[in-house]
Amino acid sequence: MSTSDSPQESVALGGGADVSTSLAQEQQMKSDSMDLPIFAVRDLSVKYGEFRAVRDVTLDISEHEITAFIGPSGCGKTTVLRCLNRMNDFIDSAKVEGRIDYHGVDLYHEDVNPNEVRRRIGMVFQKPNPFPKSIFDNVAYGPRLTGGMSKADLNDLVEKSLRRAALWDEVKDRLKASALGLSGGQQQRLCIARCIAVEPDVILMDEPCSALDPIATARIEDLMQEIKKDYTIIIVTHNMQQAARVSDRTAFFTTEMNTESDRRTGVLVEYDTTNKMFSVPSDERTEAYVTGRFG
Amino acid sequence: MPIVTDSQRSATRTQVRQAITQQNRHLPSIALSVTLLIAVTFTLLTLFSLLARIVTQAIPAFSERGVSFLSGTIGSEPDKVGIWPGLFGSFSIGIGVLLIAVPLGIGAAIYLEEYAEQNRLNRFVVVNIRNLAGVPAVIYGVLGLIIFVGWLKPVTNGGTVVAAALTLAILVLPVVIITSMEAIRAVPMGLRDAGYGVGASRWEVTRDHVVPYAMPGILTGTVLALARALGEAAPLIMIGAITGLLPETSLSGKFTAIPMLIYSWSGRPDSSGGNIGWSNAAAGAGLVLLALVLVFNIIGIFLRNHFEAKRVGT
Numbered sequence: 001m002s003t004s005d006s007p008q009e010s011v012a013l014g015g016g017a018d019v020s021t022s023l024a025q026e027q028q029m030k031s032d033s034m035d036l037p038i039f040a041v042r043d044l045s046v047k048y049g050e051f052r053a054v055r056d057v058t059l060d061i062s063e064h065e066i067t068a069f070i071g072p073s074g075c076g077k078t079t080v081l082r083c084l085n086r087m088n089d090f091i092d093s094a095k096v097e098g099r100i101d102y103h104g105v106d107l108y109h110e111d112v113n114p115n116e117v118r119r120r121i122g123m124v125f126q127k128p129n130p131f132p133k134s135i136f137d138n139v140a141y142g143p144r145l146t147g148g149m150s151k152a153d154l155n156d157l158v159e160k161s162l163r164r165a166a167l168w169d170e171v172k173d174r175l176k177a178s179a180l181g182l183s184g185g186q187q188q189r190l191c192i193a194r195c196i197a198v199e200p201d202v203i204l205m206d207e208p209c210s211a212l213d214p215i216a217t218a219r220i221e222d223l224m225q226e227i228k229k230d231y232t233i234i235i236v237t238h239n240m241q242q243a244a245r246v247s248d249r250t251a252f253f254t255t256e257m258n259t260e261s262d263r264r265t266g267v268l269v270e271y272d273t274t275n276k277m278f279s280v281p282s283d284e285r286t287e288a289y290v291t292g293r294f295g
Numbered sequence: 296m297p298i299v300t301d302s303q304r305s306a307t308r309t310q311v312r313q314a315i316t317q318q319n320r321h322l323p324s325i326a327l328s329v330t331l332l333i334a335v336t337f338t339l340l341t342l343f344s345l346l347a348r349i350v351t352q353a354i355p356a357f358s359e360r361g362v363s364f365l366s367g368t369i370g371s372e373p374d375k376v377g378i379w380p381g382l383f384g385s386f387s388i389g390i391g392v393l394l395i396a397v398p399l400g401i402g403a404a405i406y407l408e409e410y411a412e413q414n415r416l417n418r419f420v421v422v423n424i425r426n427l428a429g430v431p432a433v434i435y436g437v438l439g440l441i442i443f444v445g446w447l448k449p450v451t452n453g454g455t456v457v458a459a460a461l462t463l464a465i466l467v468l469p470v471v472i473i474t475s476m477e478a479i480r481a482v483p484m485g486l487r488d489a490g491y492g493v494g495a496s497r498w499e500v501t502r503d504h505v506v507p508y509a510m511p512g513i514l515t516g517t518v519l520a521l522a523r524a525l526g527e528a529a530p531l532i533m534i535g536a537i538t539g540l541l542p543e544t545s546l547s548g549k550f551t552a553i554p555m556l557i558y559s560w561s562g563r564p565d566s567s568g569g570n571i572g573w574s575n576a577a578a579g580a581g582l583v584l585l586a587l588v589l590v591f592n593i594i595g596i597f598l599r600n601h602f603e604a605k606r607v608g609t
Contacts, residue, residue, distance in 0.1 A: 129489040
């Protein structure tokens, strides 16, 4: 798996250049059709070793919308989310089957640079995970990786990102202080600011509010509405009310008993506009879940 | 109509008060605390009597000879010897071990924890590194004699400080690798996720987050390893450290080290005349070795505190 980290290596192995041309052409052709979804997931299955965590997921995700993944524990919603920016690369036993197109490019093609993918598809995690650095350095970390930025530009970018994450007023006087001194809610907004600072295209959120109190949760939800005009947001949540409040579209996952083994595999049950999912779901399992009769 | 009467209530209260204020006299717990106390006392007593013995024995060497005990050279009369060649040897070996074992050990640990796939081969390698940490020092001496004194003679010039540093570096390498691996494993997954989440490569995440976070643990292992390397005599005997006359100290010639001097001097009989016997000289050398280890430890602790402060982001 370490080889997938270095795009140079696959080029050096020979034949890489040809493939990348054809990949670019393919992308060009596809993006000519205007209604291309930002993500097109086709028959996605993920295995951890012998265990199939989720199977046959097919869905399209539209730009500048908030899509929520809901479902009971173990239904594979986080697994699917982590496939979208190749975070599963770091789990040795994880094996991804099927296809995910991002702007028409196959994300798991060997010419794709996963680091660049993760720069464009940022991620906010369940537990706030600021770096043990100053508030400023947390936000500046991503931009500094790409480099070539003047100090003044970097200061501006950090301020802009913190403002967008609705954190600036609370931290502007202590940018040099440790990020670990912030409250849980502030830390999570800092993580969102850190994500925004690399100017991504998509933000993946994996239960971003599960460790926060209701007031901090409300702030994050407001923030999501605020930034959705610039970003495409996909959020995994355990909280159905949250999905109903914030999302435009909802995908409901559940678990199914396997016939060959007694382990459960996640499946996508239904995917539609949030309104429809919460008022007139077409699958009875969705209805049972959203009305609280199951899960 | 109250169901519980006042008298019943007060009786319950008295009972509860008595129960929770009763002295805790659980015999097995008392026996255990006494046993543990004895164990600690025994350990401390051993340590202090050892120190007291070394210090009292060493006093004549320092009071009579002063600085010349440190700067003088090895000889055949206990009241004229100095430990300079040993000090030079041990210090050079210490630096050499740091320069060789630390980068190699941290590098191996990073590879095994961050890069290598967690498969059967990797587990086999790790188990064997753990086993290597338990191999007796004298075996490493044989290895050093064959490889660094023999095969690599063009590089090491035979039984020199360089060969000794290489041998002892290999000796402590497993310890450095294992402690570094444990420190790296203790780095929270969330920290790596955070780095990858903004597009950092594996190397950038390792360099910027994993290693700095693991540094205090890595340094602890390094200090322990260095203390062990400085104290070993057996491998040095194997690769030919000398105990006799050593006219000059160099990196490319014959060498000795403090443990060698202690070993050699302790075996010699104290002569009747003179204020300083061989036992005093050996104790003096022992005290200097302890001080040398202490100096390296203090440097290690300062570095560790520095990195620990960084961990909270200040």
